Amino acid sequence: MQESGADESELAHLLGAPRALIEAWLDGRSVPSPDHLVKVREVLGVEDETGRGSAVGPEQQVDPAETPAVWYHRPGHDDGGREFGNAAAFAFEADLEVLAREATQNSLDERDRRSDRPVNVRYTLHELSGDALARFRTAIHWDDLHPHYEAAAAQDQKVGRVISAGLREMFERDRLVLLRVDDYNANGLTGDDYEDGRFAAVVRRQLESRKSDVAAGGSYGLGKATLWATSRLGLVLMNSTLSEPHEGHTQRRLIGRLDLPWREVDGRRFAGPAWLGRPDAESGNAEVVRSWWADEETVENLHLTRESDDPGTSFLIVGAHDVASLADSGQDQEGDVGDDEDSLERMHERLVRALGRNFWAAMTAGGDRRPLLEASVRTLRNGVEYLEEEQVDPQVHQPARSRALQAFLSGTTVDRLTEAGQVALATVPLKVPERDDLTGTAGEHRAVLLVTEATDADGRINQVTAMRGNRMTVKTSWVPGLPVGTNPFQAVLLVGRAAGDDAPFAAEAEEFLRSSEPPEHNKWGQTEELRMRYSPSAHRRIATLTSETNRAVHSLVAIPKEKKQSGTSKMSKRLKISHKPTRAVRGTVAPPKLDELNAVIDPSGAWQITAEVKVPHGGEPWRMSPVAKLEVRSGPRPVVKWAELVAVSNCELSDGVLLFPPGPGTRRAVFRGVTDVSTHPVRAALTGLVVELQESKGDVA
Template sequence: METTGTEFGPWLARQLKLTGKSQTELAEEVGVTRAAVSAWVTKRSTPRPEVVALIAQALGTDVATVHTRDTDTTAGLPVGWYHRPEHADRGREMGNAATFAFDADVGVLARETGQNSLDARLIDNGRPVRLRFTLHEITGEKLADFLAAVQWDELYPHYAAVAGDARQKVSRAVKAGLKDLHERDRLVLLRVDDYNAVGLTGDEYDDSVYAAVVRRTLDSHNEANGTSGGSYGLGKATLWGTSRLGLVLINSTLSEPYEGRTGHRVVGRLELPWRRVGDEALAGPAWFGRADPDTPGARIARSWWAEEDTVRRLHLVRENAEPGTSFLVVGAHDVAGLAAGKPLGEDEEPDDNGDELRRMHRRLVEALGRNFWAAMTAAEDTRPQLEASVRTLRDGRELIAEERVDPAVAEPSRTRALKAFLDRGTVARLTEAGQVAQATVPLKLPGGRDGRSTTGVHEAVLLVTDAVDGEDPTNVMAAMRGNRMTVRAKNVPGVRMGANPFQAVLLTGTAAGEKAPYALEAERFLRAAEPPEHNKWMQTEDLTNEYASSAHRRVTTMIHAAHAQVKELLAQPKRKSSAQREGGNLAKRIAPKTNPKPRPRGGATARPVLADLQPVVLPDGAWQITGEITVPRGGDGWGARPTAVLAARSGPGFRIAWAEMEGVRDCEVVDGILRFTSGAHSAVFRAVTDPATQPVRGGRSGLVVELDLVEGDV
């Protein structure tokens, strides 16, 4: 027999289930023994060619369908909508809370779906997961055909019931979606395809990737070792949240067979609140699929193996047989993008329906580049983890050509830095333009509450490089974990005025390299410190439950150490530097002065000395001082408190306050006192005066910095 589709045995078993026939009934109709049918189903044998025609007749289909077995027979249970009935206790959910966790924002959608695709990547073949976004506005006949395929006439009463209930938050979005559809005769579809991914594998209802995405809420189904990007199971909800109609259709090609098949596993899910349609009260969600004969009354809809024509009419055609999943967001909109009101580019012309499609296209490209530039960057002669593109169509015709997201365009400086790290082309310190400096930053891992988690020091990798002209913003440090999605991107505070604009990257966990100590432990720890948006590290409930209550401080300490390391790589005070000019004003006099306190008897004799100062006058009139302190052997037992005094011709001078002070190298600020790293020979600090305490602007008077010393805790 031909074997172009499913194996004959599993295919026959499914057709018997769909048609409600037993093996005995088929045997009687075909004229064979029940044992023969059992042997076909269990794959111990296949029917003779002359019997195939009889099987086709018994199943109500044609011989070609039995030979190819790439679809189910048409005699099975129908494809349609199943709406979950009201709960037995008559409780009501007025919407799926998961869909409100994020804004209706295509930028957020790009981030969340990109993260999910990275987590689902097939890594054994060394190829990237390929992510493609397709915006498609359909009108006229194409719209009518799509609505017929999705059985709109059956759906519409449910939308009308929701839109008519002004008490429900969802009703406003549904009203807008219906208005756009009926008054403008158009529908915006947004399809998200990934290739070289796992696909929605596994059982329909039990624990599986498919069930986690299609059947459940707040089920991430990610691996237990904590290296994946997602952890809350909320990311998929952005698909439904971006649909004004709460409708998403799915077509998946599986990496592992289910029911003997891998291609065209199709299903739809609708997210609406509680509603009453006619005499029937409904709980909320609904599924589009084939009636499941194994459920009571065959009412529940399950996925089905769709034929080519159905996939085409539902706008779910995938470009090849590579495993992965296609999600179609029906009635896509971008509330956040519209609110931002970003104008069209110079080379863009508004069309009859405004600039909505072009704005959404551009925001998708920007979001993919901003969040996944590192995942799109690879070492020489290797391929990246992710490739992404965006295209826009109108009624099947190209409106905006497919645009591949280029990390070197999205983040040129940081891409250069990461590539230098991957190609082992970094330096210890920046001496020339275009170089990438590399340093390590410690992350002290806390023990877990269960007592089993490993403690240790993970060495994150810090990269710093000059910013490319025109980049905005600059002086930003982007941080990430192993999947290389940007988790945190914040300005580095306290950078001295006049420093060259730079960009920095902090690689943690497995992103720091295969040999980075405690990489997996760092992945688990930092993942627990991420909120559902995965856009920062903070004290979360997961972190509190799994680690000590003060564990979040380890992250803060790592970030502060990274900031200090950045500034050390950028600016080191030159010995015997003179005062600098700022805005034409000359700081006529600035002098270091060390004032040791009386030393307790028996204490150390070596004292730190303020050896050098580098002053800068800031635009608001404040002084910014970068100072170097020499620490002789044994001098690290002292503490130092810098004070600022405006010079006077006579008298003690006018003391002014510091607005901020920080340790740059081998020291930290504790209660206003600099404490030195054990064994340090010198230390660097930076401080900024409070202009509100200055009688004159910086540069109009001399400044004296005094160093008061205290020994130990005295």
């Protein structure tokens, strides 16, 4: 090289090999293969004195397992085509909640079903700085990557701006956030490096989903792209323990994949992706790399050490960021990264919330049924625990819904709710259509509907949460048309295999609903796949399922007519709604108006009311104060205070004032109240009750 005046970059270019491989030869970390030596002699014009085409004897042959890992960057297309990013990554926002949903769904789908143990998923946030960051950059061969990152960051397009922000975060703030997603008791990345299998589907290919189980959550092959979308540097490293051997090995199968836009580096054009691996001597292209079976030291340096020998995969997202977290702190994901000391706390909290909201059902056990999933989140700084590992508990995040599912799994449901804590069960029909554009019905599936009383920790009340076999929440919808006075509830709809192994036509229902889900798997409705695999009108079966579900909910939560009429007849004469005019009418828009009032006297002597309000269409939001007065035989009506006010639906409560936003389709709102007995001058049993809705004296919203 010295005699010919060639440097490492020029020789790498002439050989069509990574520069890192040339540097490894010069540093004595590896020895060129015979084929490489022949090419070296050719490009440098050196004679082969042995006449054998190689100066390496049999005793000098190098074990491929000892060849160091290097980066292979896919060459640019000969036809001039250019991709400025992975289109699959743009299907989702770089949001930690989306990542948690998609990555955990994939782990759940890959649960090793040879046992009934749950798949264990652990999220680890790890912030590196100083020497720890420098050592990690060395481990990923940063010197080889840096010119590619600089070329990508110089491009004025979305991916380039994100990468530029990631580089500033690392070099100006001396900070890099790693996010590792580990799953245990899963299948791992099995199969060949290039041929069909789990490994090739995740590492080599786009838009391929190798999930044959109809109960699987994924079906588009897009979910894995969220891993790379969450990385500001487009880099994900993988360490997999296989459930079945490959090449005689099961542990520490390593590979790295980098997704960058088209770029030009040192006069060469590169298409986009790159892989970290060992050169594949059997490949037709000497530059191509494949996965390798790493030693424990390499795995540790890459922060990929797994906690046990259970099969599964560890995905390390390098330069993790969260769009929602950045938005909360006023930062721009494509612009400058400001000082944000709380970002780790927020990212940790958002991961926990997302797991609890989307996978509470998969983490719920009952009877002899074990949970399908266990999940936790922990946070480190330079290898030291910063936030303690937090196990996600479904009873904490979704207490009422978890109680409902647990009762179903344990077989302790009832036909109708008569006591607190009970779970009522009903079945709802789903007529599964025939396949291949036929208009008939393959069979009637009976979905399971569970209803129980809501708790304060459940969030929005009077909702139906629907799911199928993998028990990931697909959609949550409000039940319309509930009568005033309905006790708050939560409902769970189990469809397909989630309804039980013996549910009729469960597999057919799974396949039908899976075809009706978009890539986000967050609703059931018309999709192109549903139209092609069934018929253009097949989505109407889903609309019918929704209406039947709502009807069944009404029957389970409605107050029996005779009881309601009896209570109303006794109390109605003592209740009055005052339509005292408010201070102003905005143009032609009248203020919200009390329309219906139900009330009872509780054992403490307080009035408990449920009020329904007519909300005007259009205009600005109204701020209204409900006022309670006692109806006495003579004299002015005494005003009593509220001990409790609750906004139930289509309104909000702030400092004792109700806000009624005139949203599209909003016509009625409901609130509840309990009077303060200490402000009653006369016992409630001796009075009537008048409720007025007055415009707030504060500024109009």
